[in-house]
Amino acid sequence: MDLIELKRINKQYENKEKVIEDFDLNIKKGDFTVFLGPSGCGKSTLLRMIAGLEKISAGELLINGELQNDLPPKERNIAMVFQNYALYPHMSVEKNMGFGLKMRGIDKQIIKQKVTDAAKILNLTDYLDKFPGNLSGGQQQRVALGRAIVRESEIYLMDEPLSNLDAKLRAVMREEIVTLHKQMAATTIYVTHDQTEAMTMADRIVILNHGDIQQIGTPKEVYQRPQNMFVASFIGIPPMNLIPLKNHDGKYYLENAELSLKDDLGNQPLVFGIRPEDAFVDNAAPLKMKVTYIEDMGADRYVHGLVNGTKFTLRDGSNNDYQVDQEIGVGFTAQQVSFFDQVSTNRVEANLWK
Amino acid sequence: MKKVQKIQGWALFIILLIIGLLMVYPMIWMLVSSVKSANEILNQPLQLIPRSFHFDNFTNALKAAPFMQWLWNSAWTTVVIVFMQLFFSSLIAYALTQFKFMGRNVLFAIILATYMLPSATTYIPSYVILGKMHLINSLIGLVISNLANVFVIFLLRQSFMSVPKGIIEAARSDGASEWTILWQIVVPMNKNAVLNATLIGFITNFNGYLWPSLLLNDTKKQVISVGLNSFSNTQGAFDQTFPIIMAGTTIAVVPLIIVYVILQKYFVQSSKTSSIKG
Numbered sequence: 231m232d233l234i235e236l237k238r239i240n241k242q243y244e245n246k247e248k249v250i251e252d253f254d255l256n257i258k259k260g261d262f263t264v265f266l267g268p269s270g271c272g273k274s275t276l277l278r279m280i281a282g283l284e285k286i287s288a289g290e291l292l293i294n295g296e297l298q299n300d301l302p303p304k305e306r307n308i309a310m311v312f313q314n315y316a317l318y319p320h321m322s323v324e325k326n327m328g329f330g331l332k333m334r335g336i337d338k339q340i341i342k343q344k345v346t347d348a349a350k351i352l353n354l355t356d357y358l359d360k361f362p363g364n365l366s367g368g369q370q371q372r373v374a375l376g377r378a379i380v381r382e383s384e385i386y387l388m389d390e391p392l393s394n395l396d397a398k399l400r401a402v403m404r405e406e407i408v409t410l411h412k413q414m415a416a417t418t419i420y421v422t423h424d425q426t427e428a429m430t431m432a433d434r435i436v437i438l439n440h441g442d443i444q445q446i447g448t449p450k451e452v453y454q455r456p457q458n459m460f461v462a463s464f465i466g467i468p469p470m471n472l473i474p475l476k477n478h479d480g481k482y483y484l485e486n487a488e489l490s491l492k493d494d495l496g497n498q499p500l501v502f503g504i505r506p507e508d509a510f511v512d513n514a515a516p517l518k519m520k521v522t523y524i525e526d527m528g529a530d531r532y533v534h535g536l537v538n539g540t541k542f543t544l545r546d547g548s549n550n551d552y553q554v555d556q557e558i559g560v561g562f563t564a565q566q567v568s569f570f571d572q573v574s575t576n577r578v579e580a581n582l583w584k
Numbered sequence: 585m586k587k588v589q590k591i592q593g594w595a596l597f598i599i600l601l602i603i604g605l606l607m608v609y610p611m612i613w614m615l616v617s618s619v620k621s622a623n624e625i626l627n628q629p630l631q632l633i634p635r636s637f638h639f640d641n642f643t644n645a646l647k648a649a650p651f652m653q654w655l656w657n658s659a660w661t662t663v664v665i666v667f668m669q670l671f672f673s674s675l676i677a678y679a680l681t682q683f684k685f686m687g688r689n690v691l692f693a694i695i696l697a698t699y700m701l702p703s704a705t706t707y708i709p710s711y712v713i714l715g716k717m718h719l720i721n722s723l724i725g726l727v728i729s730n731l732a733n734v735f736v737i738f739l740l741r742q743s744f745m746s747v748p749k750g751i752i753e754a755a756r757s758d759g760a761s762e763w764t765i766l767w768q769i770v771v772p773m774n775k776n777a778v779l780n781a782t783l784i785g786f787i788t789n790f791n792g793y794l795w796p797s798l799l800l801n802d803t804k805k806q807v808i809s810v811g812l813n814s815f816s817n818t819q820g821a822f823d824q825t826f827p828i829i830m831a832g833t834t835i836a837v838v839p840l841i842i843v844y845v846i847l848q849k850y851f852v853q854s855s856k857t858s859s860i861k862g
Binding site: 281283304308309314317319330334377381 | 748750751753754755756757758759760761764769772773775
């Protein structure tokens with residue numbers, strides 16, 4: 231039995247369209263699961279329904295096999311970290327962190343001990359007497375995390391906890407959260423629209439769009455084998471290049487070049503996909519790209535251009551100079567190619583000969 | 585440029601000083617007169633500093649009327665009324681801001697509509713109701729008829745609206761009940777509004793005149809404002825009893841001044857920092 235089971239969960243606000251329809255998902259104990267998707271995809275709503283902050287319109291939420299639908303938040307053994315930290319401004323850091331335990335009637339001495347321990351882990355020992363208003367964003371976020379971890383809950387829910395921090399601090403906190411998760415061996419559901427967070431922290435990523443699951447998998451799986459074109463273009467910076475293939479007499483053409491497929495797909499209309507790092511400059515190749523713009527990131531250099539009007543990006547490891555409007559040939563690694571159905575946008579299992 | 589600003593500053597200071605003195609002058613006059621002799625008060629030309637101090641005006645005033653009883657009546661009814669008003673208003677303001685229920689806005693509109701009603705129109709119905717409850721000429725009646733205050737509800741409701749939703753939700757998932765969230769999170773976060781309501785409520789009720797004067801008959805049951813008035817009306821010749829009346833007035837005002845001094849920094853202070861970002 232899995233720790234958290236969502237069975238045909240629906241969410242509908244009064245007289246409005248369904249935000250989430252018949253959502254099914256099981257989450258194993260100890261997993262770090264990330265809900266990833268663009269804003270408005272329903273990921274926060276799902277999290278809030280698990281926390282009990284949002285009513286479940288239909289369906290069942292089970293934790294440890296027990297129905298949770300009608301339990302108020304305080305009766306679920308869940309600790310939540312909010313995007314805006316949501317610290318109590320009139321309480322010291324110590325009181326903020328201990329509030330959840332106090333509400334559960336835990337002995338004062340024990341609360342003090344647990345808060346002190348958590349503060350040590352989070353480097354907050356010197357700030358226990360301070361008030362949230364006197365702390366930096368990163369410190370406030372640590373207090374919010376501390377408030378959750380002292381609870382020693384079975385489940386931790388995090389709603390975009392790092393989105394208000396600057397890039398450097400985010401990288402530091404990502405590592406801290408993963409370390410904390412491992413130390414506590416707790417089950418964590420983490421909501422974000424930031425794929426870097428998802429890729430670096432998750433055991434399992436659940437990619438959502440319009441309230442539907444697009445793909446569930448490890449970071450590697452969703453990156454290397456995207457199940458549809460949404461995932462292919464959502465995951466990866468820059469995203470996967472997608473070019474519709476032409477089909478004549480049962481043969482597929484990428485622009486002018488014929489692609490020889492191992493598999494017989496009939497005349498199914500296909501889209502060809504390749505990641506920028508699996509494409510390279512090869513002036514002998516039949517596929518031609520017109521350079522529009524070069525992006526030098528320091529470690530990597532991306533060459534952006536148009537292949538017959540469709541945007542295409544490749545990562546270039548050479549030191550060659552390219553000019554805007556220059557025409558270059560594009561080669562790619564045959565093993566790293568993905569195919570999608572043009573109509574359903576779903577992945578099609580097919581391989582190239584070469 | 586700097587010089588001009590300096591002159592402007594001084595000019596502003598002097599204007600404000602004059603206006604301030606004009607406002608505080610009656611109070612000073614009252615304090616000074618309470619220790620003057622009757623003759624000196626009416627002397628021409630008027631003198632601000634008394635030639636001799638007659639502190640016995642106060643003992644005479646206390647002998648002439650039950651000022652201490654009246655003060656006590658005013659004080660405890662005011663404290664109880666303010667406390668109860670804050671209590672009930674906090675409850676309804678919390679419901680109006682944190683719960684979603686049918687007719688919430690209608691309820692608030694009705695509450696506000698009663699605020700438009702001139703208080704004089706409520707005197708007769710209130711009197712009849714209290715009469716049926718056998719609470720005429722009773723301080724308990726005075727307290728009960730003041731349990732709800734639309735202004736306090738409005739003030740707290742507006743202030744409670746500024747509490748970020750996230751904080752309420754954090755408290756809920758921390759395991760706090762709605763009752764605990766109200767008293768341990770929302771009210772402390774709105775300390776300024778609560779103290780504002782306390783101060784305004786204290787002054788309004790302590791100074792309340794018309795309603796207590798209708799409701800209370802016995803001399804012993806009077807509140808200070810009504811007692812003071814009847815005292816000055818029954819003292820006969822003004823020219824001789826002026827110092828005693830002024831001493832009585834001073835006694836009546838002292839508690840208000842104390843409360844004001846304690847709470848005035850919150851009265852002025854309005855904005856506060858919050859720990860919510862974004």
